[in-house]
Amino acid sequence: TDAEAVAAARARDAVLTKPPGALGRLEDLAAWYAGWRGVATPRVERPQVIVFAGNHGVTAKGVSAFPPEVTVQMVANFEAGGAAINQLALDANAYLEVVPLALNRPTADFTEGPAMSPPEAAEALAAGWQSVHERADLLVVGEMGIGNTTAAAALATALIGGDGWAGRGTGLDDAGLSRKAEIVAEAASRHAGLSPLDTLAALGGREIAAMAGAIARARHLRIPVVLDGFICCAAALVLHEVNPAALDHCVAGHRSAEAAHARLLEHLGKAPLLDLGLRLGEGSGAALAIHVVRAACACHSGMATFAEAGVSEG
Amino acid sequence: TDAEAVAAARARDAVLTKPPGALGRLEDLAAWYAGWRGVATPRVERPQVIVFAGNHGVTAKGVSAFPPEVTVQMVANFEAGGAAINQLALDANAYLEVVPLALNRPTADFTEGPAMSPPEAAEALAAGWQSVHERADLLVVGEMGIGNTTAAAALATALIGGDGWAGRGTGLDDAGLSRKAEIVAEAASRHAGLSPLDTLAALGGREIAAMAGAIARARHLRIPVVLDGFICCAAALVLHEVNPAALDHCVAGHRSAEAAHARLLEHLGKAPLLDLGLRLGEGSGAALAIHVVRAACACHSGMATFAEAGVSEG
Numbered sequence: 001t002d003a004e005a006v007a008a009a010r011a012r013d014a015v016l017t018k019p020p021g022a023l024g025r026l027e028d029l030a031a032w033y034a035g036w037r038g039v040a041t042p043r044v045e046r047p048q049v050i051v052f053a054g055n056h057g058v059t060a061k062g063v064s065a066f067p068p069e070v071t072v073q074m075v076a077n078f079e080a081g082g083a084a085i086n087q088l089a090l091d092a093n094a095y096l097e098v099v100p101l102a103l104n105r106p107t108a109d110f111t112e113g114p115a116m117s118p119p120e121a122a123e124a125l126a127a128g129w130q131s132v133h134e135r136a137d138l139l140v141v142g143e144m145g146i147g148n149t150t151a152a153a154a155l156a157t158a159l160i161g162g163d164g165w166a167g168r169g170t171g172l173d174d175a176g177l178s179r180k181a182e183i184v185a186e187a188a189s190r191h192a193g194l195s196p197l198d199t200l201a202a203l204g205g206r207e208i209a210a211m212a213g214a215i216a217r218a219r220h221l222r223i224p225v226v227l228d229g230f231i232c233c234a235a236a237l238v239l240h241e242v243n244p245a246a247l248d249h250c251v252a253g254h255r256s257a258e259a260a261h262a263r264l265l266e267h268l269g270k271a272p273l274l275d276l277g278l279r280l281g282e283g284s285g286a287a288l289a290i291h292v293v294r295a296a297c298a299c300h301s302g303m304a305t306f307a308e309a310g311v312s313e314g
Numbered sequence: 315t316d317a318e319a320v321a322a323a324r325a326r327d328a329v330l331t332k333p334p335g336a337l338g339r340l341e342d343l344a345a346w347y348a349g350w351r352g353v354a355t356p357r358v359e360r361p362q363v364i365v366f367a368g369n370h371g372v373t374a375k376g377v378s379a380f381p382p383e384v385t386v387q388m389v390a391n392f393e394a395g396g397a398a399i400n401q402l403a404l405d406a407n408a409y410l411e412v413v414p415l416a417l418n419r420p421t422a423d424f425t426e427g428p429a430m431s432p433p434e435a436a437e438a439l440a441a442g443w444q445s446v447h448e449r450a451d452l453l454v455v456g457e458m459g460i461g462n463t464t465a466a467a468a469l470a471t472a473l474i475g476g477d478g479w480a481g482r483g484t485g486l487d488d489a490g491l492s493r494k495a496e497i498v499a500e501a502a503s504r505h506a507g508l509s510p511l512d513t514l515a516a517l518g519g520r521e522i523a524a525m526a527g528a529i530a531r532a533r534h535l536r537i538p539v540v541l542d543g544f545i546c547c548a549a550a551l552v553l554h555e556v557n558p559a560a561l562d563h564c565v566a567g568h569r570s571a572e573a574a575h576a577r578l579l580e581h582l583g584k585a586p587l588l589d590l591g592l593r594l595g596e597g598s599g600a601a602l603a604i605h606v607v608r609a610a611c612a613c614h615s616g617m618a619t620f621a622e623a624g625v626s627e628g
Contacts, residue, residue: 017391018398019379019484023598024571024591065333065628073625077331082618084332091605091612170333171628257338275589276606277338284337291405291605292590298405304396311387314379314485 001035001248008040015305019314025273029251029293030300036224036249037137041301044294047094048136049283050214051078051085052128054207055106056147057115058187063150063180065171068106074144075100078282085142085282092290094140099131101206110154110187114202121201121209128213132221138293139218139225140253141232142283143207146170149258150180152234154203156260157188159196159241160267167230167259196241204238211235219249226293228286229256229279233264240268251293254278254285315349315562322354329619333628339587343565343607344614350538350563351451355615358608361408362450363597364528365392365399366442368521369420370461371429372501377464377494379485382420388458389414392596399456399596406604408454413445415520424468424501428516435515435523442527446535452607453532453539454567455546456597457521460484463572464494466548468517470574471502473510473555474581481544481573510555518552525549533563540607542600543570543593547578554582565607568592568599 009031014020021027034042053075059068077083078098089096101124107115116124132139145151149169156165166181191202200209212235218225227233227250239246252270255262257279265272273292278285306313323345328334335341348356367389373382391397392412403410415438421429430438446453459465463483470479480495505516514523526549532539541547541564553560566584569576571593579586587606592599620627 016398017388017396018594022484022592022594023398024593026590026592067626067628070626070628073623074331077618077623077625080618080623082331082623084330084337084613084617087612087616088609090616091609170336273590274606276340276587278336278340279338280332280336288606288609291609292588292602295402295405295602295605298401299398302401302404303398304391304394309387309391309394309396311391312381312384 002038005038005040006031006035009034009300012040013300016303017306017309017311023299026296026299029296033224033293033297036222038222042297043301044138044297046136047092047138047290048133049085049089049094049096049140049142049287050131051098051142051144051282052207052210053100053103053144054205055103056145056151056205057106057109058111058150059147060109061111061183063183064146064169066146068146071144071146072103083282084280084284085287088284088287092287094287094290097131099127099210101127101210107205110203111183115204116201118201124206124209125213128210129217132214132217134221136223138290139223140228140283140286140290141211141214142228142286143211143231143281145205145207148205148207148231150184151203151205151208152231153184153260154187155199155234155237156264157184158191158199158203159237165260196238200238208235212238215239215250225250226253226286226289228253228283229281230258230261230264231281233261233268236268237264253289256285316352319352319354320345320349323348323614326354327614330617331620331623331625337613340610340613343610347538347607347611350536352536356611357615358452358611360450361406361452361604362447363399363403363408363410363454363456363601364445365412365456365458365596366521366524367414367417367458368519369417370459370465370519371420371423372425372464373461374423375425375497377497378460378483380460382460385458385460386417397596398594398598399601402598402601406601408601408604411445413441413524415441415524421519424517425497429518430515432515438520438523439527442524443531446528446531448535450537452604453537454542454597454600454604455525455528456542456600457525457545457595459519459521462519462521462545464498465517465519465522466545467498467574468501469513469548469551470578471498472505472513472517473551479574510552514552522549526552529553529564539564540567540600540603542567542597543595544572544575544578545595547575547582550582551578567603570599
């Protein structure tokens with residue numbers, strides 16, 4: 001981040017026509033965004049939303065309330081403009097891209113072996129890396145993949161430890177939830193002790209690896225990222241475990257209703273911008289939070305100073 | 315509200331391409347909005363933001379961190395486009411109107427007598443009533459008025475009871491805060507036992523009365539309202555004390571950092587959409603929340619159903 005741009009943004013904020021601190025988190029957001037863009041009066045003009053889709057061998061174990069063919073059906077829905085993320089991206093004036101990743105070749109069932117081979121994981125990471133548009137000025141990464149809250153929970157269990165990371169996903173009943181929790185615990189212990197990237201290969205999915213690749217690429221391009229829910233944050237977790245500073249260019253878009261998301265955000269040290277009970281994935285909560293980041297920059301860069309407006313300071 | 319439109323919206327929500335409940339509060343918002351508009355698939359297309367400004371005699375008692383001439387200075391800033399609300403209204407694609415109310419004639423100091431005579435209060439209510447555009451489809455009312463957190467706190471004290479309603483406003487220090495708390499307590503007890511509307515005249519300000527008038531008018535026109543912070547909610551409180559159902563067409567836009575706002579929202583039975591530490595007034599938090607209401611309607615009305623998209627239900 002650009003310390004000079006942050007300092008200039010902070011100095012400007014102090015003389016804008018409002019009581020100091022009166023815009024709350026919008027003030028911090030604008031300064032953070034200014035730092036990553038290297039501009040004291042930035043605007044959000046070209047947000048990009050990328051939805052990665054992948055299929056998961058672990059669905060054979062009955063871990064989802066929806067059948068695995070829904071992944072490809074929902075990709076068609078994204079392409080036809082019918083999903084929630086289509087409406088939210090349009091509403092946020094964001095460019096939406098959908099990247100299906102080898103949907104006819106699900107990952108291996110990680111209760112039996114690693115989900116992906118190292119080359120498969122590298123390919124998915126690279127797909128994410130390459131999907132980020134270098135002229136984007138804000139990035140949301142989202143996902144679709146029946147079974148992927150199981151993969152995300154397994155990643156959190158392996159990388160952070162403890163239990164309780166499995167949640168209801170798209171709507172499991174109690175019996176389904178306890179089966180899922182067992183599968184997650186078993187998979188995490190089977191693939192324990194690996195490096196973060198090898199854990200990603202062993203337990204993740206292609207869409208999770210791709211989100212990690214895109215988040216890393218965004219940092220390289222100084223594009224701030226709005227993190228979405230549990231699965232997106234599990235992807236971010238992999239980078240965080242490699243280097244805790246790797247997510248400094250990321251803000252948490254929302255707190256998902258998926259139970260373990262709040263705990264994962266706490267581990268990442270991120271306070272969510274929104275808390276509206278969403279638990280859809282697709283990047284939906286983060287896409288909604290684009291409005292908050294854009295509004296923060298609009299206030300910061302568009303407001304008059306006390307001197308410009310002839311307003312008396314307190 | 316139109317029960318048929320609500321039922322149709324709920325029925326539609328149940329077959330949209332997402333797990334049931336996965337859009338959290340957005341689902342409830344869309345159904346609520348559909349009910350007030352009487353349309354099963356509504357869109358937010360013409361939001362109106364009105365900022366009312368008034369001056370307060372009680373500023374003579376030193377209750378604000380800013381001098382009273384800032385009210386008129388900020389109105390000029392609104393008119394020149396330099397304030398936070400200008401940026402937020404523009405960003406939310408909302409039509410912004412600024413209504414200064416007799417700024418050269420502050421209300422009387424309510425520690426000495428009623429702030430407004432009954433005809434003055436009626437005139438301010440009518441100004442609010444008349445400011446709502448009948449073709450608007452979402453309304454935000456905001457305010458500017460040095461000293462008006464004192465008036466709002468006095469209203470809450472008189473109408474709800476208890477103490478602790480006085481807060482730091484634009485940034486009072488500890489000594490200022492305790493002076494303000496004393497003034498609020500004294501004024502509320504001086505003007506105790508009146509009807510809600512007479513309490514409004516005795517302790518309110520013109521901008522507070524105007525907000526109450528606008529909120530009432532919006533209900534008449536079936537225009538849903540997004541409530542802003544402490545002062546806006548004090549205006550809404552007057553209507554609520556007349557009839558608790560009078561605010562059914564209102565949603566709480568945000569929780570302000572002004573300390574007593576959360577408590578006031580609780581009294582009104584409203585859960586805020588946003589909680590970003592704003593405490594600026596001007597309608598700022600509510601204007602930001604326009605995005606949430608619009609996004610809720612966009613998802614609800616724009617998404618494909620399972621049948622339309624050929625997606626398997628869970």
